[in-house]
Amino acid sequence: MSAIADKAAIVGIGATEFSKDSGRSELRLAAEAVRAALNDAGLAPADVDGLVTFSMDNNTEVAVARELGIPSLEFFSRIQYGGGAACATVQQAAMAVATGIADVVVCYRAFNERSGYRYGQVSSALASAPTSSGIDAGWSYPMGLGTPAAQVAMIAQRYMHVYGATSEDFGRVSVVDRKHAATNPNAFFYGKPITLAEHQSSRWIVEPLHLLDCCQESDGGVAIVVTSVERARDLPNPPVIIRAAAQGSGSDQFVMTSYYRDALTGLPEMGIVGEQLWSQAGLAPEDVDVAVLYDHFTPFVLIQLEELGFCPRGEARHFIADGALEIGGRLPLNPHGGQLGEAYIHGMNGIAEGVRQVRGAAVNQVEDVAHVLVTAGTGVPTSGLILGAA
Amino acid sequence: MTERIHDEVERVKAAGASAPKPGRDPVNQPMINNWVEALGDTNPIYVDDAAARAAGHDGIVAPPAMIQVWTMGGLHGQRNTDDPLGLMLRLFDDAGYTSIVATNCEQTYHRYLHPGEQVSMHTTLEDVVGPKQTGLGEGWFVTTRNVWTVGDEPVAEMLFRVLKFAPRPASPDRSAVLRPIVGHDNAFFWEGTAAGELRVQHCPTCGRLRHPPGPMCPSCGADKQDWVVAAGRGTVFSYVVHHHPPVPGKQLPFVVALVELEEGVRMLGELIDVDPATVHVGMSVQLALTKIDDELTLPFWRPAS
Amino acid sequence: MTAVGETLPELSIDATPTFVVSTAIATRDFQDVHHDRDKAQARGSADIFLNILTDTGLVERFVTDWAGPNARVKNISIRLGVPAYAYDTLTFSGEVTAVDGDDITVSVVGRGKLGDHVIGTVLVTR
Numbered sequence: 001m002s003a004i005a006d007k008a009a010i011v012g013i014g015a016t017e018f019s020k021d022s023g024r025s026e027l028r029l030a031a032e033a034v035r036a037a038l039n040d041a042g043l044a045p046a047d048v049d050g051l052v053t054f055s056m057d058n059n060t061e062v063a064v065a066r067e068l069g070i071p072s073l074e075f076f077s078r079i080q081y082g083g084g085a086a087c088a089t090v091q092q093a094a095m096a097v098a099t100g101i102a103d104v105v106v107c108y109r110a111f112n113e114r115s116g117y118r119y120g121q122v123s124s125a126l127a128s129a130p131t132s133s134g135i136d137a138g139w140s141y142p143m144g145l146g147t148p149a150a151q152v153a154m155i156a157q158r159y160m161h162v163y164g165a166t167s168e169d170f171g172r173v174s175v176v177d178r179k180h181a182a183t184n185p186n187a188f189f190y191g192k193p194i195t196l197a198e199h200q201s202s203r204w205i206v207e208p209l210h211l212l213d214c215c216q217e218s219d220g221g222v223a224i225v226v227t228s229v230e231r232a233r234d235l236p237n238p239p240v241i242i243r244a245a246a247q248g249s250g251s252d253q254f255v256m257t258s259y260y261r262d263a264l265t266g267l268p269e270m271g272i273v274g275e276q277l278w279s280q281a282g283l284a285p286e287d288v289d290v291a292v293l294y295d296h297f298t299p300f301v302l303i304q305l306e307e308l309g310f311c312p313r314g315e316a317r318h319f320i321a322d323g324a325l326e327i328g329g330r331l332p333l334n335p336h337g338g339q340l341g342e343a344y345i346h347g348m349n350g351i352a353e354g355v356r357q358v359r360g361a362a363v364n365q366v367e368d369v370a371h372v373l374v375t376a377g378t379g380v381p382t383s384g385l386i387l388g389a390a
Numbered sequence: 391m392t393e394r395i396h397d398e399v400e401r402v403k404a405a406g407a408s409a410p411k412p413g414r415d416p417v418n419q420p421m422i423n424n425w426v427e428a429l430g431d432t433n434p435i436y437v438d439d440a441a442a443r444a445a446g447h448d449g450i451v452a453p454p455a456m457i458q459v460w461t462m463g464g465l466h467g468q469r470n471t472d473d474p475l476g477l478m479l480r481l482f483d484d485a486g487y488t489s490i491v492a493t494n495c496e497q498t499y500h501r502y503l504h505p506g507e508q509v510s511m512h513t514t515l516e517d518v519v520g521p522k523q524t525g526l527g528e529g530w531f532v533t534t535r536n537v538w539t540v541g542d543e544p545v546a547e548m549l550f551r552v553l554k555f556a557p558r559p560a561s562p563d564r565s566a567v568l569r570p571i572v573g574h575d576n577a578f579f580w581e582g583t584a585a586g587e588l589r590v591q592h593c594p595t596c597g598r599l600r601h602p603p604g605p606m607c608p609s610c611g612a613d614k615q616d617w618v619v620a621a622g623r624g625t626v627f628s629y630v631v632h633h634h635p636p637v638p639g640k641q642l643p644f645v646v647a648l649v650e651l652e653e654g655v656r657m658l659g660e661l662i663d664v665d666p667a668t669v670h671v672g673m674s675v676q677l678a679l680t681k682i683d684d685e686l687t688l689p690f691w692r693p694a695s
Numbered sequence: 696m697t698a699v700g701e702t703l704p705e706l707s708i709d710a711t712p713t714f715v716v717s718t719a720i721a722t723r724d725f726q727d728v729h730h731d732r733d734k735a736q737a738r739g740s741a742d743i744f745l746n747i748l749t750d751t752g753l754v755e756r757f758v759t760d761w762a763g764p765n766a767r768v769k770n771i772s773i774r775l776g777v778p779a780y781a782y783d784t785l786t787f788s789g790e791v792t793a794v795d796g797d798d799i800t801v802s803v804v805g806r807g808k809l810g811d812h813v814i815g816t817v818l819v820t821r
Binding site for chain 1: 659
């Protein structure tokens with residue numbers, strides 16, 4: 001049992017609408033999401049003493065605290081590596097609560113990532129930063145490899161070559177996400193399921209990835225309220241216990257371009273997260289009732305299933321066959337529609353869905369949920385959570 | 391657009407063969423003589439009656455490969471309005487696929503022709519395939535079949551395939567490419583490319599080769615590193631074909647390969663002078679250092695010759 | 696007896712401007728890229744270049760030079776590679792790839808400075 005397992009709980013979740021153009025500032029999205037999460041938790045801004053976000057977030061903790069009227073902060077922290085930060089923000093909160101450093105910590109992420117700055121484009125700013133990241137980027141950007149889709153595609157191509165996976169295998173992830181999104185009124189793609197044939201005929205973005213292998217960039221914000229298990233018992237929602245929370249970075253790690261390891265068919269950083277999660281919670285893959293796996297691009301969902309121990313290496317394409325990932329299947333995946341179907345809020349909307357599934361309050365509710373696994377950004381140093389009922 | 395092309399293809403296919411187009415002249419000795427003179431063909435059966443008879447012909451025969459010559463349009467020739475190839479070329483010109491290159495020509499000769507025979511030709515549209523990404527640009531393969539007849543008798547056939555393609559702009563503005571940050575730990579690499587060398591970091595203490603390089607050997611901790619010059623040969627370990635979005639200094643679509651060098655390290659680079667459809671894991675490639683300007687020489691790769 | 700694997704005597708063709716032009720005219724192909732260097736260059740070519748009818752004719756000549764006057768040419772199938780511009784030298788090489796009774800299949804490659812210009816298969820009987 002780790003020092004933080006079962007010490008903290010998620011007691012509130014909040015979000016803005018998800019759109020292609022929010023029409024308002026990122027700070028306002030952050031403030032709206034945090035306020036909604038506090039309302040959900042039955043807490044007031046004055047109860048908050050900690051804030052955590054992504055280092056990529058454009059809204060400082062102090063700006064968010066100002067807008068909410070949070071009188072004082074005793075803990076504030078940021079996590080690096082893009083979407084890999086998502087579950088780690090909750091880990092930070094849980095650590096602060098477990099150690100008594102903070103009492104109520106809100107994790108938030110808000111951006112106009114569609115109408116403002118789009119991550120799917122080539123970032124010339126990153127490529128020219130006088131930092132170790134900028135130096136790293138110099139081994140890929142000048143060569144033309146400079147978008148997340150391309151960075152993922154390089155590993156996907158090798159994975160296909162080694163294990164015989166096909167574009168259709170990737171497409172099945174997209175089809176199941178879109179099926180779930182189709183019945184989620186908060187999803188971008190509500191009422192818009194797709195077929196495998198539509199996936200196959202969608203245009204190339206970066207071969208071997210089709211358009212429908214890639215999530216859509218979004219505007220929106222999500223916030224998560226964390227406090228101690230004890231305090232959670234006095235709040236209105238059924239507490240969602242943080243059974244495990246972990247970060248991981250692997251050997252010879254790069255951000256999106258870890259191409260120099262022996263094999264190019266895994267996500268070892270996620271394997272490191274997985275081992276910690278199972279050990280902290282005393283659980284195994286077969287104990288997971290719902291998997292919310294980071295799905296900005298389809299191929300990494302297959303590789304995550306292998307890294308996390310749901311199936312042997314190279315066999316995810318068999319594991320996901322026959323509706324295994326649908327609600328009612330062996331391992332329901334992303335019942336909210338995932339980032340491919342609901343919205344791309346850097347993984348934070350997936351944590352919110354994990355909370356709803358444990359509460360029994362999701363639109364696409366899986367029956368008898370005891371444990372939900374949530375993962376954060378893939379291809380980067382990353383993080384994960386196991387959430388459970390009290 | 392693609393739908394309009396498919397509709398027109400179906401219409402032309404359904405229209406069937408064009409009306410037979412007679413050759414300007416019957417098969418004749420002067421044109422045969424011009425051919426054998428120009429090509430240097432000394433086969434006597436084209437010019438010597440006795441030799442032709444000795445070879446089992448009823449007198450002089452025309453070179454079989456001349457079949458198309460008999461029905462060429464000539465100096466001021468124009469395609470007939472029902473010619474399927476002409477219709478297809480116009481369709482693709484209008485759709486922006488303005489360039490053409492012939493890719494295949496397969497001729498079958500049912501019999502040899504003698505001077506005096508009058509040949510006619512008709513054409514059908516066999517197949518149109520596309521759009522395809524080719525080394526020349528996006529294009530469509532148009533296949534037609536010609537049949538030559540003497541009277542009602544088919545004497546020869548030809549399957550002819552052309553690629554109608556949209557040429558890429560002359561050359562991308564490569565100087566717009568994103569520039570590497572050059573510092574203490576990687577200057578040797580970029581100075582190397584400028585000097586015509588592909589340098590791979592080498593640890594003088596433990597011998598480890600490493601790319602991308604760094605200031606301290608992860609194997610032995612040595613903080614003094616030098617380099618070796620790579621041979622510039624490798625194989626494709628993985629690759630992508632980038633279609634979207636645009637990337638500064640690159641012409642869409644382009645291939646980026648993760649090359650495994652003979653020396654054992656891997657390195658990313660654009661793979662040029664290649665049809666993206668032919669790239670595969672394991673493909674042999676060779677270095678193509680390309681000077682962008684005085685400040686940057688990039689290591690590109692091309693298929694090994 | 697002809698056997699699979701038999702190689703044909705090589706044929707070397709100097710593709711002088713005169714050769715390119717005279718073969719184009721002999722094949723009644725008056726497209727400017729085969730006789731007008733200015734226009735060929737304006738269209739993006741390095742120089743005037745050989746036309747396809749000549750390619751088929753050269754492949755035919757190359758095979759019948761070897762097979763003799765008694766041979767009957769039944770089929771010539773060619774794939775076109777890099778252009779053969781004026782001042783190039785084409786070298787034709789060939790090999791028997793199949794023998795079936797009187798039918799002999801020969802594979803042919805015509806190579807120039809830029810690489811393979813024409814790659815073909817010829818079916819003859821004799």
